[in-house]
Amino acid sequence: MTNARSRIVKVYLGCDGHYRLPPVGYANAGAKYVITSLWNIPTKLSVLLMNEFxxxxxxxxxxxxxxxLTQAQNYVRSITLGKLKxxxxxxxxxxxLQGETVRKLSLTATDDVKP
Structure with a gap:
């Protein structure tokens, strides 16, 4: 006999090898809110955001x-380089972020070179 509060929830394997709930799976599992990003952001920056949240x-x-969440986003948007350091x-x-900038600059420089 199962507990009335337990639920069977399907998960899927993401391309990064981590198991995740499908978007509707969170609601089915009883989550009131889901915090996610619509675009890629640097991993450590998301850690700062979630820690503040x-x-x-x-x-x-x-x-x-x-x-x-709004207050945490404002904190991340307004943090100074001195405070960050x-x-x-x-x-x-x-x-x-410096590594990302260097990588983007090197890709741009490569793209600008014509054979």
């Missing part, structure tokens, strides 16, 4: 989920 969400102010994850983000 959970800090706000668990704070004594108890903002709603959408409010906490003070954080351990921030230093990693700077390195990650």
């Amino acid at each position: 959970f800090e706000l969400y668990r704070s004594d102010a108890r903002p709603t989920t959408p409010e906490a 003070q954080l351990e994850i921030g230093r990693s983000i700077v390195e990650e």
